[in-house]
Amino acid sequence: MGDTELGLSAAQPEELEPQSSSTASSSLSISSSPSRSLPSSPSSGHYHHQQTPSPSPTHSDGPATSSPPLDVISEGVGELTLVIDPEVAKMACQEVLQKVKFLKGKSEGSGSGSDGGNSTDHTLVNGTVYTEPIKPPKIPGEEDSEALPPGSVKSARRRQRHNPSKQSWLLRLFESKLFDVSMAISYLHNSKEPGVQAYIGNRLFSFRHEEVDFYLPQLLNMYIHMDEDVGDAIKPYVVHRCRQSISFSLQCAWLLGAYSSDMHISTQRHSRGTKLRKLIFSDELKPAAVRARQPLTLTPFCPLPTVAQSLHGHGLGGEHGLSPTKRTHQRSKSDATVSISLSSNLKRTASNPKVESNQDEPVRLAPQREFIKSLMGIGKRLATLPTKEQKTSRLISELSLLNHKLPARVWLPTAAFDHHVVRVPHTQAVVLNSKDKAPYLIYVEVLECEDFETSNVPLRISETRIRSTRSVENLPDCGITADQRAGGFSTVHNYDEDNEAWSVDDIGDLQVELAEFHTNSCDNISQFSVDSITSLDSKEPIFIAAGDIRRRLSEQLAHTPTTFKRDPEDPSAVALKEPWQEKVQRIREGSPYGHIPTWRLLSVIVKCGDDLRQELLASQVLQQLQIIWEQERVPIWIKPYKILVISSDSGMIEPIVNAVSIHQVKKQSQMPLLDYFLQEHGTHTTEAFLTAQRNFVQSCAGYCLICYLLQVKDRHNGNILLDAEGHIIHIDFGFILSSSPRNLGFETSAFKLTSEFVDVMGGLDGDMFNYYKMLMLQGLIAARKHMDKVIQIVEIMQQGSQLPCFHGSSTIRTLKERFHMSLTEEQLQVLVEQMVDGSMRSITTKLYDGFQYLTNGIM
């Protein structure tokens, strides 16, 4: 971005000059305020460029106008003012006032002087309150909606609605430290006030990216499905972020596609969401550095009717740097060139570093899109094969083909750090259990990097390079030496021992090889290992007991972290059972990239043909609850996992490592869960078992609450995982809220609590079981306290959605009811008791009555 701004500002001075004078004349505040950088200073990146949807028209009348009171807002303000530090509040107030004055002045200036067109576009929004500098978002051809002549009907209408007192309270809140993204989203959603919406739209820039990213689905859903004002408020932020990041661009585009899919096909085609998606995919939203060289980005202000029109280029005057038709042409052409140039432009760095640096940008989204597309393509083709075995072997072949195209500037969106994918260890991939679809799990080797957009794509290291690191000559006998063997074999052998053997410096090895060739002996000199020669010297015979060998065999088999037996019908069980660290180590050894320090292993589940939007929603709720519980210090453990929605029927899931489903556990171990715990962690009194048990209880409490609150259904053992530390983790949130599987009535309990679970907790009378119930109560109280944050996530997503979880009209109401705002803590305790009781009973008697009682009696 540094370059970006330089390029921008260098191009701007002339244009800015009239503006600075005009603003100076119209508003004193600008020159008097020392906290603001002057727009004419070229080094300043602290102003919004023309496209900023400045709240100018709406705020133009400042505190003088009034708007009808909004209930929600007043409530919020009332509660929060108590906590706001008066000093801060005062400061904030002044800031706002200044700003409002300034904005007013500006809009007047632009309104009165038609020659000062530029001035309207350059709006200073960054007050001192912002912690981060704001970078100029620019949307070509969108510099319009806010540029409406102030005299238009719309802005007049807006003006009338302003309410001075409310406004100031609200502004105080908005400027306060307490105002966080959650609130911003909430106001954006609830407020009918375009000014407020526009303000929040601006305010989004001041939040940290990660914070806003959490609400990206909500933001985009609002953008798609809510009215124009909200959309206009959100768009600059989205566009700004898209410019900054490829990853954000793609994520937006995918989410936009997914959340637009419920619209009627005819409206969908012309919807805002679709248009923005197209814009992103057309790669118009390149970093400004690239675009700044083209005159069209700095097209002087011209009155454009609407965003939509400008996007299509209809409303643009032909005399401007870029005529509308031209632009459409260009855009459609760029679509085509992207596809054509793919083959030629995307040379890997390995083959030609120059090519990349020159041609990377025009198709910056393309490699990643292709990567995702090929992964999805594999999923689709796998689905056509009848057996698991065929699917698996096919998957492996497909992935080995994919490997030929790696490394490339592609990454896994589910990862938390920047990286490039360098290799897919294809033999490790497994097909997951599913009836008709073919979700599959792949492991992906990546190299961590500074920034996947700018860092160089790693060079391709050919698969064959493993050879040099793994030669027999360098493999010491990892087993036991004769003495060790004779002297009694004490501990279970560490499986890492041969690891060191593998990671030999390959360069030395290669040199030896070359030297050999030059001395004209291509055959490896046959040699016995030094060991055997020396051991021949010792003449005393060494004796070993056959019983020891036999015992070691059975001990080692027992001590091997129980590997699951290979089952062609359930290939994933073995793969998932292997401890993650071991797997990482193993794959690292086998990889030509393994020696690179930034090497990491990631895994991802590719789902094709599944709608992950509900999963995403559930994951968000889980994350939110996790934050709440952490904040309230409730030691509940849950594990939200990353979901990437790619379209309404495809996506990716971040697998939970070191976890297998309870179904797999039971099938493989053929024993009750408690026995499995004892086998894996040790006897009842051991530290390890107790830790595992506590983990189990803490996670169980968390997921029981979640199952209850979200009404998660379809809770069979295949959807509940057990990790190596004893936590349970629920997966598959396909049936939540208002949706449930066909066989309604089967799962009647509030959540799944089997007697096996209770056994692991130490029985109904145990301390751990009480702890479990106590955690549930604490968790529910904590969740209730922050109910709004949870509800909001769901409520916004309901907008325009056809998802089954929103079926019916009472989804949100019943969700709210499950938080039981009206109950006292004692009553809540009774409720928890009853729910637990009901869940227990429903599994013991398989009867419906427990829940019936609960629903009728309590709710």
Add this chain to the structure above:
Amino acid sequence: MPYILDNRSTFYTLTLLNAGPSQCRMPKTAMSQVEKKAGLLRRTSSSKKPLKEKVVLMYDEIFAKDDPAKNNSRFWDELFLMKVNLEYLEAKLESLDGDEVMKIKDNINSLFHHCVQALAEEHQIKVVNALQTLCALFRGVHQKNKSASGFDIINMLMGFDKAELRMKDLMESLDSLLCGEGSESLKALCLKLLLCLVTVTDNISQNTILEYVMINSIFEAILQILSDVSTRGQHGYDAVVLLALLVNYRKYESVNPYIVKLSIVDDEPTLDGMGLVVGQALTEYNRQYKDKEEENHGGFFSTLTSMVGSMFIADADEKLSVQTNEAILLALYEAVHLNRNFITVLAQSHPEIDIPTTPITPVLTTPTTPLGTTPPSMDMMNSSELPLDPNLQSSNLLITFLKYSSIVMQDTKDEHRLNSARLCLIILTCITEDQYADAFLHDDNMNFRVNLHRMPMRHRKKAAEKNVPSRPLVCAVLDLMVEFIVTHMMKDFPMDLYMRCVQVIHKLICYQKKCRIRLHYTWRELWSALINLLKFLLSNETVLLAKHNIFHLALLVVNLFNMFITYGDTFLPTSNSYDELYYEIVRMHQIFDNLYCMVLRVSTNTGQWKEPASKVTHSLVNVRAIINHFNPKIESYAAVNHISQLSEDQVLEVVRSNYDTLTLKLQDGLDQFERYSEQPKEAAFFKELVRSISLNVRKNVSLNTLSQDLLLKEFSTIS
């Protein structure tokens, strides 16, 4: 027909345009073309002897003492416009004896020189003719040489002083033709010429001209052919065979640059390409064999009783012998043996069909294709997909090779098949010695169904093994070894094959022990096969001792058991399998007892076998300890419980409860093995093998494959 006529007329006009002074003769050449194309036998056309072809007249001029260009300054230009008459030229050269040749040496040198020059001609017809002429020259001169007339071939062809320059030019021209954008047939012809040159002598190392091929390497051109999808398809086979032969030129005596270069190739597409070519050739063999097998069994298989069947099987087997392809196997061996990187190719999974990596040509020139080379259009996407056939098992070179080996090893009576089987086992030895290969052989995630061919035998059903489970590849290797062990216990005992076979097993077990891999394999089958082998050695002691050192083999076998006994804890899959091992040893104790008696007897006598036999006695110490420990226990158990015949479970029970009182002796070096080395042990074998391959290749690069018809058809369309 009209199509061909069209071509011919194009050719005709083409020659007319370019022929210059000789154009009056051209119609005749074209005429003979027409005759041939029209299906007339060559005999009939040559029966019009009096009308000698112009080209033959010109050859005669060369074989005269005078400079043919003296009268006709455009002689050489014209010569290469004529269709070559290979037979005549070769026959003429052959008919001359040494002195006669020396007399026309200048002319032949001149002919060679002009051939080389013509290769650089833009006109492809000339290039074709020059290439063919060179073929004839090399062959004709060498056939002369065979009668040992003692003159130097190089001198005769090129002249000593010019030889270096000529060959450099020749190799450079060939290189650029092979790598250039030119016609595929031309490239094919270049390869044929090279094959021709490489195989003119029976012993490749005596072919002194190859010294120039060593200096002026065409290795890069061969690699390029292999790395490119389209050229690989058409010329891959020849290229691979050529490479295999070149690598074997004076392998043991001098620095062969091809060996050095081949050993350091690490370009994936190239190695993959080589693997694909070898894989396709082997697959083709497997397919042909299968077809023949079905042909033979199709009609009467169902109706036959086992007796009648066995009568026919001998017959059927003979019919089944499809010509083995040692050349391609040699190429595989050289790649596996010399190139460490090639091992990865073995495991490269690919469907049976060659996949075009990318449909766009510019991309093909860069070996590394970026991601997303396929534009989103559906057609493009489809073309890069694997064929979607659920029945199509994804395979890899190793699987194909294992299947091939299983066929070849079935019958080792015939010399070629014996060589092939030996080479297969040598390749397997190299593979199992390789750490990376072992890693993927044992990779639990790479499971395959490998349908090995099994020899039809009286006592077992053939079609019973359709449902091979999907297992790690090492299981297939072990199966193949077990299969070999049980099927080759015959009077004409293939000792060295057995040695190799047991060594392969040993290497695999060493790896498993080293890396603590617990393979779920039915080890029992292996144990009983090995015990039966010992039994066979014992019962045929006298016959076998006359020819072989059976003690060496016996030692290897007993040491395999020792591996299981002493290190079983590191690689056996279950504790039960260790019990079963003891059960098996105890059950077959008679054989071990007899073996012990035999080796003891031999080692107490003085004689050549004293030393090896005593080694076997030492190695038997643990086996004997086991037998001596458990046998009395089992007998007393039977006596106490009044059971005459103990069941397996009962014996296992006795074994389990009596481990603790048994002490074993730790033996040294059980997990050590001599690494494979080609020299000096195998050198003789490879020399012979290369000789037989050379003969075979020479036969196949016959005049027919050099025939011009196809070429002319093609070039007539090129302007």
